[in-house]
Amino acid sequence: MPVEMPKQLGKSPLLEAVFELRFEPAGPAVGDLLPGLLYSPLKAEYPQLVPLPMASIPREMREKRPELLYQASHRLTGGSNSVQVGDRVISLSSAAYPGWARFKDMVEFLIEAVNGTGLIKQVDRFSFKYVNIIEASQTEQQLSLLNARIELIGKLPSEKGFRLRVEREDSGCVTIIEIMTHTQAIVSSTSKEVSGLLITVDTLRPGIDRAFLTSPSGLLEEVHSVAKDTFYSLLTDATLKRLEPVC
Numbered sequence: 001m002p003v004e005m006p007k008q009l010g011k012s013p014l015l016e017a018v019f020e021l022r023f024e025p026a027g028p029a030v031g032d033l034l035p036g037l038l039y040s041p042l043k044a045e046y047p048q049l050v051p052l053p054m055a056s057i058p059r060e061m062r063e064k065r066p067e068l069l070y071q072a073s074h075r076l077t078g079g080s081n082s083v084q085v086g087d088r089v090i091s092l093s094s095a096a097y098p099g100w101a102r103f104k105d106m107v108e109f110l111i112e113a114v115n116g117t118g119l120i121k122q123v124d125r126f127s128f129k130y131v132n133i134i135e136a137s138q139t140e141q142q143l144s145l146l147n148a149r150i151e152l153i154g155k156l157p158s159e160k161g162f163r164l165r166v167e168r169e170d171s172g173c174v175t176i177i178e179i180m181t182h183t184q185a186i187v188s189s190t191s192k193e194v195s196g197l198l199i200t201v202d203t204l205r206p207g208i209d210r211a212f213l214t215s216p217s218g219l220l221e222e223v224h225s226v227a228k229d230t231f232y233s234l235l236t237d238a239t240l241k242r243l244e245p246v247c
Contacts, residue, residue: 005232008099010244013132013199015185019107020091020129021114022070024122029059031087034119035074038085041113045106046076046083054086062087080189083110088124090114095188100228104220115213123212126219128227129202133185134239136196142181145197145239173226176202177234199234203227 025031039049054062055073062068072084072091080096092110094103114120136142142159143150150157150164164179183198205223212219232240 005228006240006245006247008246010246011135011242012097013134013196013243014097014130015133015187015194016093016095016129016131017097017103018091018093018129018131019103019110019126020089021111021126022089022124023120024124025088026119026121030119031059031062031073031085034085034090034114034117035076037117037119038083038113039076041116042076042083042110045109046078046081048077050075050077052084059087081106100224104217104224107220108216111213111216120210120213122210123208125204125206125208126212126223127202127204128224129200130227130231132199132201132231133183133194134197134199134243135194138182138195142197143179145236146179146199147234147236168230170230171222171226172205172207173223174204174206175226175230176200176204177230178202199231201227201231201234203230 027033035049051074052072054068054071057068062071070086070089072086072089074085076083076085081092081094084091084093090110092107094106097103098106134142134145136145143156143162159181162179162181164177166177168175168177178198178200180198182195184193184195185198186193203223203226205219208219235243
């Protein structure tokens, strides 16, 4: 990991940043009530309220199937940002990351709005997920961009179809790291197609007290720092240099 992390990157590889809050609802129909209650305080930033396919699935079925518990049923959208709402989850995603200070303000505003509904009984966890693609050619050894040594049966693995998922614990957080070579995506803010090495860092903070809803700033900073440290720790010095760090 670099001794001093840069303030920003001239060539940011970030495609999307997502904040997610999972909770225990105060009642059985919270997923139906939350979108409407949140629309009033959020409509200036997210003027469009759109039902998602999950909204058409009967609540009894959603409650019985664990894979559906944390799926969003409605989305509020505004430009490159959106808020997703479900029975036990709310999230904020940004496809044009405005920087940590502004993103944190957006998260805190959302938490305040959610807390104001009175529909959250207990917070289960929250997380920050950052999806990045470091651009690289098809002929480049993309795994060499990582500060990692990966062997399979004593040999370097083939990069064709390579995918790796690992978990690590640090500072009370669990971070899920996913690596995939030769990935293609569209940058939504520019409609540009990029390809290269996918690095996803998803840092979760479980065991959250309900007091988080009224004073989230400190924990948000801590978990963001873990996610940021993890990402930069994954890069070699040469990889960081190609991203044009600004210190």
